[in-house]
Amino acid sequence: STLPDITSLLERDKRRERVVSGPPFPTMQNIAVNPVSSAPDTTKREISVKTESDVSEDTNDKSTQSDEAKKPFQYPPSFLLRIPKADLHAHLDGSIRIPTLIDLAKQQNVTLPSYDPTELKDTVFPETYSSLEEYLLGFGYITTVLRTPEALERVAYEVAMDAYNVGVRYLEVRFAPQLHAIPGKLTIEKVICSVNRGLERAACEADELDRLSGEIEIYNNNNKDSNDYSKEAIEKLETLSKGTHPYNPEAPPHYYGIIVCAMRFFLPVFSPYYQAFWEVHKGEDPHRVFGLASVALVTAVNNLRSKGKCCCHGCECGQCNDCLSGNDDNGGEHDAIDTLPGSKQAKLQQPDHDYILPIVAIDVAGAESGYPASDHKEAFDLAHQSFLNKTVHAGEAYGPESIFSAITDLHAERIGHGCNLFKWDIIGEGEGRGGRNKSNKEKEEMTDDQKRAYVENLTRYLGTMRTCMEVCLSSNLQTMPELKGDLRDHPARKMIEEGLAVTFCTDNALVSHTNMVRELTLAAEAFELSPGQIRNIVFNGFKRSFMAKRYRAKRDYNRKIISYYKRLEREFDLSGFGSDDGEDHR
Secondary structure, three states, X not given: XXXXXXXXXXXXXXXXXXXXXXXXXXXXXXXXXXXXXXXXXXXOOXXXXXOHHHHXXXXXXXXXXXXXXXXXXXXXXXXXXXXXXXXXXXXXXXXXXXXXXXXXXXXXXXXXXXXXXXXXXXXXXXXXXXXXXXXXXXXXXXXXXXXXXXXXXXXXXXXXXXXXXXXXXXXXXXXXXXXXXXXXXXXXXXXXXXHXXXXXXXXXXXXXXXXXXXXXXXXXHOOOOXXXXXXXXXXXXXXXXXXXXXXXXXXXXXXXXXXXXXXXXXXXXXXXXXXXXXXXXOOOOHHHHHHHHHHHHHHHXXXXXXOOHHHHOOOOOOOHHHHHXXXXXXOOOOOOOOOOOOOHHHHHOOOOOOOOXXXXXXXXXXXXXXXXXXXXXXXXXXXXXXXXXXXXXXXXXXXXXXXXXXXXXXXXXXXXXXXXXXXXXXXXXXXXXXXXXXXXXXXXXXXXXXXXXXXXXXXXXXXXXXXXXXXXXXXXXXXXXXHOOOHHHOOHHHHHHOOOOEEXXXXXXXXXXXXXXXHHHHHHHHOOOOHHHHHHHHHHHHHOOOOOOOHHHHHHHHHHHHHHHHHHHHHOOOOOOOOOOOOOOO
């Protein structure tokens, strides 16, 4: 594959005193990158931090010391690129590449406002939006071109490679299968399997890039003798040798998970599947229809999870249970697939790999106000009883009570966004089912002190239960006008101060013009995060993941992540700043 051009992002800072301002992302060209020298960047960076003893010793220049103490830590861009990262909140459709969207639209005769990448970005995917609803409008064009197995597999592969090319080691991709399914032609199961094939191919390719990155020196020393390498491997070696990249033969492998999204609200025009669903349930209460669609999704997912990975590849062996049992116990083989050493299939059969199709969680997304989480309680109860993890979009366009409902009604273990967690003053202002319902009226009658206590208790519960907050800074800059483009007032600052489990995510790489390096850069600068804080936030992403592995294997993987991360800290002279929880590798 063509590895994503981040030369501007990775240009080395030759002045030791310079504070890295982060990568500019004015166009999509800065997201789709060219990796750069596998040679380690051994440049050491000075940390502009003043201790209390420094201030007391230099009493003649207190104002200068005060200014220096406020300077953020300086993170080399190559450090943020190379550290292992987890992205737990990445939407498949919102992360499509613009050239791919245009290409698929032309292939399928789908009309777009423009077929010029720059014009399409400016008109449909601008830098800022007036509201969440406006932010979501562009998704209609994207989902329309993602209704063939080939398109879904291609986009899943490209989304994953774009993530891996900026150092993501574990990726959870989410999408709403019912937006892509076509009754009688493309089932929910086939949608998910198509996405899985793309993600699986990308993970295998990224691991191959790790391996090849360790052979660059040998390849160059042999005068680039091509006898030992295939044409494809040579192309990758040539690309890897051009500059800094995140691949390393000693780095932990790449893994992924799939999160399926139900929709809080949908209309027949949203997709052929939803059109047929409305026809079947014509005359029923709309909120009941929303909930039934979620039940149908969970049912389809549970049926698919009972099958082996081989069946996702088209193997109708009828022996899935045997296949799964073999994988679960000792990585057993299956007659229907090639298990030669080194093959992709052999990797999938290894012990402790995702021994079932890695559908790791269910989510519910879409408009919050007027479409409460309780509509989907039956579906999420079913998911809960089936040991399917739960993450819920909540508190993004509604008050703290939406987060409370996600936890109490939907068993949420993670919260998507949660930006309104601390806004006690908007409690009771949103619309419930069909307008202001009884629960909203009760909250309207709460005193200010009661509302503050409500938020305090909710925050305490989130912290105690280690309910992870999936924070997406670039996305929030676009959908939260009250920030006025300044992340220093983003609620993530207080989430961190309160000790909540926080991880930074991309949300929609295309729509928000971002990637994980940018998200960490924005966070480090806005919240003046120390190396220790950055380390713990990155670790949160791995610990709170829904990885489709045994718990013991997940812990072992997380230990490898931590070890590799600390090795890079030492390389960049960033170790020893702040503590981490060390023993908690969940």
